[in-house]
Amino acid sequence: MPVDAIFLDVLSSTATRREAKTYLQRYSPQKAVHMQPQKLGQNVGVNLGSLYLPIRSVDESPIFTQNPARTTFSDTKAGPLHVALVKVKSPQIVEDATLDGIGLTLSQLSRLGLNCIVVVDLTGSEVDGALPRPLKAIDQVDRIVEAIDRHGRPGARRLDNALEITSFDPVSAASIKLRGATRVTNRNLLLTAIRRGIIPVIAPIAFKKEIQKLFSVSPDDILLALTQDLAGLYSNTFNDDEPEKVVAKMSSLQTDLSLDRLIILDPLGGIPSTDQAHGAHVFINIEHEYDDIRHDLLGSCAGIHRTRNAKVPRFDPARAFPLSSPLSKLASNELKSAFNPVEETSNEEVVESLKSHVQNLDLLKNILGLLPPTSSAIVTTPREAANFRPITYTPSSVPDVRTRRRRNPLIHNLLTDKPVFSSSLPARPSRSPDSASTSAPSTFAKRGMPVTIIPDPQLYPWKPPAASSPSLNLSDPCVDMARLVYLIEDSFNQKLDVPHYISRISGRIAGIIICGNYEGGAILTWEAPYPDCNPERMVPYLDKFAVLKRSQGAGGVADIVFKAMVGDCFPHGVCWRSRQNNPVNKWYFERSKGTWKMPHTNWTMFWTTDGIEASDERGVFADYAKVCRDVVPSWADQKAGID
Secondary structure: OOHHHHHHHHHHHOOOHHHHHHHHHHOOOOOOEEEOOOOOOOOOOOOOOOOOOOOHHHHOOOOOOOOOOOEEEOOOOOOOEEEEEEEEEOHHHOOHHHHHHHHHHHHHHHHOOOEEEEEEEOOOOOOOOEOOOHHHHHHHHHHHHHHHHOOOOOOEEEOOOOEEEOOOOOEEOOOOEEEOOEEEOOHHHHHHHHHOOOEEEEOOEEEEOOOOEEEEOOHHHHHHHHHHHHOOOOOHHHOOOOHHHHHHHHHHHHHHEEEEEEEEEOOOOOOEOOOOOOOEOOEEEHHHHHHHHHHHHHHHHHHHHHHHHOOOOOOOHHHHOOOOOOOOOOHHHHHHHHHOOOOOOOHHHHHHHHHHHHHHHHHHHHHHOOOOOOOEEEEEOHHHHHOOOOOOOOOOOOOOOOOOOOOOHHHHHHHHOOOOOOOOOOOOOOOOOOHHHHOOOOEEEEOOOOEEEEOOOOOOOOOOOEOOEOOOOOOOOOOOHHHHHHHHHHHHOOOEOHHHHHHHHOOOEEEEEEEOOOOEEEEEEEEOOOOOOOHHHOEEEEEEEEEOHHHOOOOOHHHHHHHHHHHHHOOOOOEEEEEOOOOOHHHHHHHOOEEEEOOOOOEEEEEOOOOOOOOOOOOHHHHHHHHHHHOOOOEOOHHHHOO
16 A cells, blocks of 8 residues: 555544654654645545544644645655564454454554564463463464455564573563563564564464473563563673673664554453543553552452452452442453353452453553653553444434544554543543443553652642641752742743742642653642631642643643542542633643633633532632632733733
């Protein structure tokens, strides 16, 4: 398929100009490409997940071209080879039609510039023993190869003799697994295939030279070995070289190849969470959330074991966990949504499914921990990757309005480097009684960045200031005041009147959220709607929400800060205001429980508190409105504060 047609499709289907520009910069063609305009929606041979049909908002948005009759992309230097590792779990239970759809999607990814290496995971087969039935693994590899080959050349190839079992013990660092007992023996075999556009498919089998036998090995160890080798972190070709040559070779490998994605296709879907309407974590910031999520999963397993020991015949989530447990609602239908078995699921099956999620979570941490922060991972179901579900429109409460069609999460992720849904969007109640079994659970993950909340709400819940619990001060040694001021000024593109601001919020600060190395953050305060009001009536207020310009629209920094604010700091609600011409208002609107354009001002008020009604003239709404109307801006340019 012509490269120009693919790039035209990308330009016409990505949601924003920034996403299209970022994609083209990263996955630009290796030579000048002349593109003739085509009608949007014209069939160009790449199925972009059935979302990307003519949409008025896209049709009317500007395309990145000065001359509508001709666009030229030129790149005099060939860029690095972009690679994704794909783990296909339990292919033996995947239907042929679904596998064919997966083959199509992988072929599309390759045409769009992301070269895939597929590793097969035969869940339930023997590991760490002489392979009793090697044909079982080979048959599944051949099924996947045939599915990819049906969608055009150069297709896929089964790759044998690329792995071996070493005598080294697994090596772990402080928090990630560095190396298993499996390693890549023929790197050139892999690179030759993917440079030709061929998708290698690897069985979970490796050769042990000492005894001249094939053994089954852990697919996760294979993925770890591939990551080590392709990222230039370890290779057996370095063993006899001098240190200077090793450094030069590693640098060359990292320049020639970029390992961008880890893709896990698991019938169980994404990492489970009941915080989201569809039952899976939308986005995981590994650096900040890994320990808590893993603890929840293992705690759920322990709860099921306790229930079983008490001789309860069938697992009952209501008995096993308190209602606040993140897994209490999910566990009872976990396997039902993935495999569609009989109505009841045994305790053992639920435990195994939760352990499988833990395994996927550990794999995300180990792989992303070895890769640059720009790399990402996605866990989804084979059906979602194949875009196999019948496409229907979701009813809307607004007349004559229908939602967009379902997106293919792998194609969408390549084009935007984001999950299909934003992780900071509030969970909406399902319209369908069986939404748990008809949802589309996908989890997007990045190594991410740490989140610092001062004070830690888990240890010191945020409460209105009192004599017994004085307010936080910006002079606290935990706060880097210089970086905080730079973050605010860079984000708002205005100079802050620091003395005025410190004076205004002194004694009112509820807490501060810092994302990464001051790449994003929020300052939250307690505001009194009236002088000397009761502390219980003080309003939780988002005073500053800032993201560095270079981090805006990338890496999910804004989502991370917002999730921390509404999830950890003020779970019962918070309010804030924004100028009515602020382009971020659409983002705020999607994440708030209510909005109100304040009369005779240039402000729009937002809140995340349940049960707030604008008709309530004397309750919480009135307090919110009074605070949002009275807060005095603290910008050095006084004209910026006139509203």
